[in-house]
Amino acid sequence: MEKRKQDLLGLKELSAAQIENILSHAAEMKKLIKSGTKKIPNLQGKTEINLFYENSTRTRMSFELAAKYMSANSANITASGSSVQKGETLLDTARTLDMMQTDIIAVRHSMSGAPALIAKNVNASVINAGDGMNEHPTQALLDMLTIQEKKGHIDGLKVAIVGDIEHSRVVRSNIYGLTKLGAEVTVGGPSTLMPPFMEKLGVKAFRSVHEAIVDADVVMGLRIQLERQESGLFPSMREYFRFFGIDDLKLKSAKPDVIVMHPGPVNRGVELSTSVIDGDRSVINEQVTSGVAVRMAVMDMLVNNGGFDK
Amino acid sequence: MRILIKGGHVIDPANDIDEVTDIFVDGNLISEIGDDPELEGVEMEVIDASGKIVCPGLVDMHCHLRDPGQEYKEDIETGTRSAVMGGITSVACMPNTDPVVDSEAVVTYIKQKAKEVGYVNVYPIGAISKGLKGKELAPIGEMKFAGAAAVSDDGKPVENSALMRRAMEYADMFDMTVISHCEDMPLANGGAMNEGYMSTYLGLPGITRAAEEVMVSRDIIIAEATGTAIHIAHVSTRGSVELVRQAKKRGVRVTCETCPHYFTLTEAAVNGYNTNAKMNPPLRTDDDVEAIKEGLADGTIDCIVTDHAPHHIDEKNCEFALAKNGIVGFETSLGLGLTYLVKTGVLTINQLIEKMSVNPSRILGISKGNLAVGKIADITIFDPEKEWTVDISQLHSKSKNSPYDGFVLCGKPEYVIVNGEIAVNQGVLL
Numbered sequence: 001m002e003k004r005k006q007d008l009l010g011l012k013e014l015s016a017a018q019i020e021n022i023l024s025h026a027a028e029m030k031k032l033i034k035s036g037t038k039k040i041p042n043l044q045g046k047t048e049i050n051l052f053y054e055n056s057t058r059t060r061m062s063f064e065l066a067a068k069y070m071s072a073n074s075a076n077i078t079a080s081g082s083s084v085q086k087g088e089t090l091l092d093t094a095r096t097l098d099m100m101q102t103d104i105i106a107v108r109h110s111m112s113g114a115p116a117l118i119a120k121n122v123n124a125s126v127i128n129a130g131d132g133m134n135e136h137p138t139q140a141l142l143d144m145l146t147i148q149e150k151k152g153h154i155d156g157l158k159v160a161i162v163g164d165i166e167h168s169r170v171v172r173s174n175i176y177g178l179t180k181l182g183a184e185v186t187v188g189g190p191s192t193l194m195p196p197f198m199e200k201l202g203v204k205a206f207r208s209v210h211e212a213i214v215d216a217d218v219v220m221g222l223r224i225q226l227e228r229q230e231s232g233l234f235p236s237m238r239e240y241f242r243f244f245g246i247d248d249l250k251l252k253s254a255k256p257d258v259i260v261m262h263p264g265p266v267n268r269g270v271e272l273s274t275s276v277i278d279g280d281r282s283v284i285n286e287q288v289t290s291g292v293a294v295r296m297a298v299m300d301m302l303v304n305n306g307g308f309d310k
Numbered sequence: 311m312r313i314l315i316k317g318g319h320v321i322d323p324a325n326d327i328d329e330v331t332d333i334f335v336d337g338n339l340i341s342e343i344g345d346d347p348e349l350e351g352v353e354m355e356v357i358d359a360s361g362k363i364v365c366p367g368l369v370d371m372h373c374h375l376r377d378p379g380q381e382y383k384e385d386i387e388t389g390t391r392s393a394v395m396g397g398i399t400s401v402a403c404m405p406n407t408d409p410v411v412d413s414e415a416v417v418t419y420i421k422q423k424a425k426e427v428g429y430v431n432v433y434p435i436g437a438i439s440k441g442l443k444g445k446e447l448a449p450i451g452e453m454k455f456a457g458a459a460a461v462s463d464d465g466k467p468v469e470n471s472a473l474m475r476r477a478m479e480y481a482d483m484f485d486m487t488v489i490s491h492c493e494d495m496p497l498a499n500g501g502a503m504n505e506g507y508m509s510t511y512l513g514l515p516g517i518t519r520a521a522e523e524v525m526v527s528r529d530i531i532i533a534e535a536t537g538t539a540i541h542i543a544h545v546s547t548r549g550s551v552e553l554v555r556q557a558k559k560r561g562v563r564v565t566c567e568t569c570p571h572y573f574t575l576t577e578a579a580v581n582g583y584n585t586n587a588k589m590n591p592p593l594r595t596d597d598d599v600e601a602i603k604e605g606l607a608d609g610t611i612d613c614i615v616t617d618h619a620p621h622h623i624d625e626k627n628c629e630f631a632l633a634k635n636g637i638v639g640f641e642t643s644l645g646l647g648l649t650y651l652v653k654t655g656v657l658t659i660n661q662l663i664e665k666m667s668v669n670p671s672r673i674l675g676i677s678k679g680n681l682a683v684g685k686i687a688d689i690t691i692f693d694p695e696k697e698w699t700v701d702i703s704q705l706h707s708k709s710k711n712s713p714y715d716g717f718v719l720c721g722k723p724e725y726v727i728v729n730g731e732i733a734v735n736q737g738v739l740l
Binding site for chain 2: 089
């Protein structure tokens with residue numbers, strides 16, 4: 001019997017060992033591209049498509065370059081608006097791409113569960129490039145790769161994630177990944193942007209940034225959308241920054257060797273102060289390089305290793 | 311047609327009958343009840359009901375037949391066919407069709423079509439507001455005289471409290487039951503499932519229980535202040551049960567219903583983005599399921615209804631946020647009631663029959679749910695012990711959107727008599 005194709009839909013489905021396998025493969029990839037080798041044959045003759053139903057610059061480009069660095073054919077579809085507005089259903093679009101003999105489809109969609117729906121209906125391997133408020137697994141993997149490089153390990157670290165927890169797929173993937181690898185995760189943010197039952201996900205939730213980041217080894221800011229202010233979830237960006245923005249003063253609660261992360265794009269002076277973004281604790285730029293490496297590793301393993309078990 | 315139902319355990323809560331006896335149906339009426347009626351030489355069909363329950367045909371006061379306008383999901387023929395297979399002999403169908411049931415003409419269409427192609431009695435429910443728009447009252451009096459049994463804007467709340475008050479006062483004058491879909495829309499905020507652990511885990515926008523409970527309390531307060539009656543549709547939370555319980559104690563004219571999914575499933579069923587577990591109100595938590603059972607047991611909840619809501623496969627095999635709300639329910643409701651309420655000791659069979667036949671008839675003001683001599687013969691016969699496995703591909707509805715595929719249930723209707731005619735014979739549709 002043919003082995004069923006593998007997907008990467010989220011970190012909630014992966015084991016610690018699988019995550020570690022991806023990270024160690026990604027570390028090799030990162031070494032490779034940093035050494036200037038940006039053409040390896042691993043995906044020669046394969047096709048990767050980025051099916052993006054939401055705007056994205058860095059994630060889409062990161063997937064595209066990762067595929068191209070491994071000699072794959074890579075193409076992009078940026079759907080404006082939802083599949084419904086286009087008149088074709090998401091599944092019909094996905095099946096059409098699948099029948100073009102695609103090997104990998106990276107999907108970004110505003111609705112949670114959309115990549116899982118596609119994965120059930122196509123032969124290509126599906127990578128979740130961010131779905132609604134559910135997961136963004138390659139983002140969390142690149143965050144973990146960056147942490148591992150900077151700190152040497154993940155186990156036992158305290159990672160504080162601050163901002164719009166409710167609407168963040170980045171935070172969910174990081175929680176699943178980091179806790180599986182033994183980190184302690186705390187989250188902080190306005191009570192109106194904090195979903196219920198965070199403790200059941202294995203994390204501690206705080207309404208004050210200080211409490212969330214005290215003694216943290218890693219502090220991660222999350223992007224805040226202007227539309228949350230417009231829908232009445234907090235009064236103003238100014239007030240948000242005052243109470244939840246990460247600046248030098250608030251960072252004093254964290255460990256002296258804390259590193260600061262952000263999935264980008266950053267609103268300067270809202271989630272993080274400019275001095276923190278551009279300061280020497282920031283690893284935001286390093287995250288970007290890790291992103292390409294992680295996506296290379298994931299695609300390579302899906303196509304050539306039949307998954308993440310080795 | 312003459313039918314002798316022999317040796318069954320007759321349960322007729324309306325007439326306090328709970329014994330093994332015979333029922334004789336002559337023409338479309340129940341003509342005799344008692345042991346060994348003297349019928350020698352009379353030509354008749356004999357149903358051996360020994361070991362089975364014989365009860366008044368079930369009455370489902372909340373369903374969607376989708377006809378007129380959305381016949382790709384269901385129509386009056388297929389919907390009532392599914393109902394009769396579930397032991398249901400009368401249904402009241404909600405007005406959110408296309409066109410909306412907000413005129414005599416549409417009420418008449420449904421009554422007429424049901425007479426021509428329907429397997430069960432159909433009682434249309436008219437809209438509270440014209441076009442379900444929540445602005446002006448629909449012609450409640452005219453619809454009543456055309457045959458509507460109640461009014462509701464089901465699927466949507468009547469957001470304007472003043473209009474709701476006027477609707478309750480106006481409908482009361484015609485003895486028309488007002489059925490309220492309780493949902494505060496800004497609080498529900500476009501959510502796709504219950505707000506709780508599972509919505510956090512799946513990253514789906516949640517609907518707070520407050521969205522339902524705020525409206526339940528509003529409607530109770532209006533009923534209390536104006537002395538009018540209200541029937542709360544599809545109660546799903548502990549808070550709603552408690553609000554109705556306290557209101558009943560104060561003597562408010564409030565009744566309510568729940569659906570089998572609110573005492574059998576929780577938000578956990580949504581895991582994996584299962585669109586067949588998407589409904590409105592959403593599936594809640596274990597604690598709410600417990601509260602619904604308590605409310606059923608102590609009489610706070612009067613009725614069990616299906617909220618049968620057929621949807622085409624394309625409307626469910628899609629992104630969770632886009633999937634339509636609701637599930638088909640006619641053919642699983644009796645089995646779910648027997649398995650999850652009677653087997654577990656929450657209700658007696660008699661109480662289950664009250665909630666699935668007697669009480670809905672009373673609330674709608676229709677002459678059903680009763681096996682008295684002289685009544686029209688609507689009778690359901692089932693073996694409460696008989697196990698069967700739900701296979702959604704075999705459902706008689708046009709749509710198959712049920713979360714119960716593969717469930718093993720006890721009790722399936724074996725004979726169903728509608729207006730004195732056998733419609734289901736040994737579990738087979740005639």
